[in-house]
Amino acid sequence: MTERADAAEPVLLAGARLPGVDGRHDLLLAGGVVASIVPAAGAARPIEASAVRRVDLDGRFVVPGLHDRHVHASQWAMVSRRLDLSGADSAAEAAALVAASVDRGDAEVIGFGYRDGLWPDAPTVARLDAVSGDVPVVLVAADLHACWVNSAAALRHGVRDLAGESGVLREDDCFALVRALDDIADTVLDRWVGEAAARAAARGVVGITDYEMRWNRDDWARRVGGGIRSLRVSFGVYTRHLERTVAAGMRTGDPVEGTGGLVEVGGYKVITDGSLNTRTAWCFDPYPGFEGHEHAFGLATVPYDELVPLMRTAIRAGLVPAVHAIGDRANARVLDAFEAVGDLGGGRRGSIEHAQLLRRDDIARFARLGVVASVQPEHAMDDRDVADLYWAGRTDRAFMLAELAAAGVELALGSDAPVAPLDPWVAIAAAVGRTRDGREPWHPEQSVEARVALAASTGGAGHTVRAAQIADLAVVERDPFAASVDDLRTMPVAATILAGRFTHDALG
Numbered sequence: 117m118t119e120r121a122d123a124a125e126p127v128l129l130a131g132a133r134l135p136g137v138d139g140r141h142d143l144l145l146a147g148g149v150v151a152s153i154v155p156a157a158g159a160a161r162p163i164e165a166s167a168v169r170r171v172d173l174d175g176r177f178v179v180p181g182l183h184d185r186h187v188h189a190s191q192w193a194m195v196s197r198r199l200d201l202s203g204a205d206s207a208a209e210a211a212a213l214v215a216a217s218v219d220r221g222d223a224e225v226i227g228f229g230y231r232d233g234l235w236p237d238a239p240t241v242a243r244l245d246a247v248s249g250d251v252p253v254v255l256v257a258a259d260l261h262a263c264w265v266n267s268a269a270a271l272r273h274g275v276r277d278l279a280g281e282s283g284v285l286r287e288d289d290c291f292a293l294v295r296a297l298d299d300i301a302d303t304v305l306d307r308w309v310g311e312a313a314a315r316a317a318a319r320g321v322v323g324i325t326d327y328e329m330r331w332n333r334d335d336w337a338r339r340v341g342g343g344i345r346s347l348r349v350s351f352g353v354y355t356r357h358l359e360r361t362v363a364a365g366m367r368t369g370d371p372v373e374g375t376g377g378l379v380e381v382g383g384y385k386v387i388t389d390g391s392l393n394t395r396t397a398w399c400f401d402p403y404p405g406f407e408g409h410e411h412a413f414g415l416a417t418v419p420y421d422e423l424v425p426l427m428r429t430a431i432r433a434g435l436v437p438a439v440h441a442i443g444d445r446a447n448a449r450v451l452d453a454f455e456a457v458g459d460l461g462g463g464r465r466g467s468i469e470h471a472q473l474l475r476r477d478d479i480a481r482f483a484r485l486g487v488v489a490s491v492q493p494e495h496a497m498d499d500r501d502v503a504d505l506y507w508a509g510r511t512d513r514a515f516m517l518a519e520l521a522a523a524g525v526e527l528a529l530g531s532d533a534p535v536a537p538l539d540p541w542v543a544i545a546a547a548v549g550r551t552r553d554g555r556e557p558w559h560p561e562q563s564v565e566a567r568v569a570l571a572a573s574t575g576g577a578g579h580t581v582r583a584a585q586i587a588d589l590a591v592v593e594r595d596p597f598a599a600s601v602d603d604l605r606t607m608p609v610a611a612t613i614l615a616g617r618f619t620h621d622a623l624g
Contacts, residue, residue, distance in 0.1 A: 124617035132173045135597045145587040148615040153583050181322030181588035182540040183575030186530030189326045193308035195534040199227035207237045215247035227255040233393045233502035239264045241283035259391040263290045310344045317619040319539045320590030320609040323348035340375040346619035350382035367434030383438035384430035388418045389446035397443035403506050427457045437466040444473040451481045482525040489520050490528040493546035494536035500558045518562045527572035541607040544569040549601030587616040
């Protein structure tokens with residue numbers, strides 16, 4: 117986005133440091149852009165001093181404002197209101213958490229965050245029924261690609277036949293149930309989203325790409341109209357809304373009327389396979405222990421002969437494809453589809469969302485086709501043990517940031533929140549260090565420099581602030597180019613600025 121949204125009064129950021137640049141500088145923000153950058157106490161400024169608000173940064177670092185390239189905003193906003201299952205190391209432990217919630221008198225239990233890939237026991241309807249009785253229980257996996265339900269919830273939501281004895285719904289069946297759970301009053305959900313947006317601004321975030329499975333145009337127009345103005349939002353469109361989007365003449369990059377340039381139409385999102393933790397990512401090799409199973413290689417959720425026409429329809433209407441692919445077979449097939457549809461035109465570049473497991477030969481195809489690799493580095497930290505089990509012998513080809521960057525592929529980093537926290541510093545730290553919680557780095561040969569990770573987290577603004585660019589900025593306490601991996605992960609953010617307007621201010 118480049119529109120100057122709600123530009124504020126002129127501001128002078130005095131005594132700032134820019135990563136990789138010697139000395140301190142004064143940055144003049146005026147008209148929504150960085151009007152000038154001069155050595156501190158240096159050249160005369162183009163605006164009378166009395167008309168400029170001076171903010172002394174005392175040597176703090178200024179970087180371009182951060183963008184999270186892949187978010188499910190409503191899901192992220194709802195997570196804090198749901199039963200936290202992230203600490204459950206077995207189906208039995210998850211059921212015990214449900215039992216405690218039922219004992220507290222909850223009329224319905226909605227949980228989030230379980231990861232069953234390494235559990236010693238399997239989810240079953242009977243296990244949940246034993247601790248919940250007639251209380252409906254829906255537990256959503258951390259990857260959003262599976263749900264575990266009890267009998268009462270299966271009956272309420274009409275999925276008893278789909279759930280079977282396991283009580284687990286996967287992929288499209290899960291997505292449909294998650295959408296049903298989202299039936300929350302707009303006023304309530306908007307308030308939760310507003311709170312989440314404020315938390316994001318406190319981490320230096322100025323923009324997100326929202327891939328919520330909703331009709332996002334009306335949601336975000338209403339939210340901005342209601343006062344949520346701390347983020348730029350590019351929203352995705354799914355197949356179920358593609359015809360409606362085309363009929364409305366909406367094109368990728370178009371601003372949404374009445375949002376002051378804060379909201380624009382994003383890409384056309386289509387999901388072509390599942391996820392690693394759900395063992396549905398589509399791969400060339402079978403999952404160990406699943407040989408002979410119907411979905412031993414994972415699951416192709418959109419056949420190629422459907423994917424290509426859908427992408428062509430979107431491209432002809434001016435919508436840039438953003439295609440979900442996690443397994444190496446899914447990524448190869450999506451690259452085949454990009455090759456089949458040809459040049460998108462107008463300098464537009466489609467993306468593969470996630471790009472977790474790749475064949476090395478396909479890296480060159482990313483570069484040749486100009487396909488953006490939209491990756492969530494923190495997933496590597498969450499998935500490393502599951503990957504070592506189910507992608508054994510192939511994890512040198514997982515989250516291949518270094519090789520993608522070396523080939524000239526454009527990287528765009530994100531969180532997939534709520535799968536990982538909506539915090540680009542977490543993603544940057546994972547990309548740079550390939551480690552968390554004091555563990556040995558996982559395939560450190562695929563790590564990238566901080567300047568590369570930062571550039572992939574600023575929505576195209578690069579790794580440094582320049583004169584004449586939009587004044588979307590973050591003020592941080594540490595030099596991101598010199599900080600340790602742990603310091604990157606916990607980077608203190610002193611201020612966030614959107615088009616020259618402070619959306620977070622902890623300068624004191």
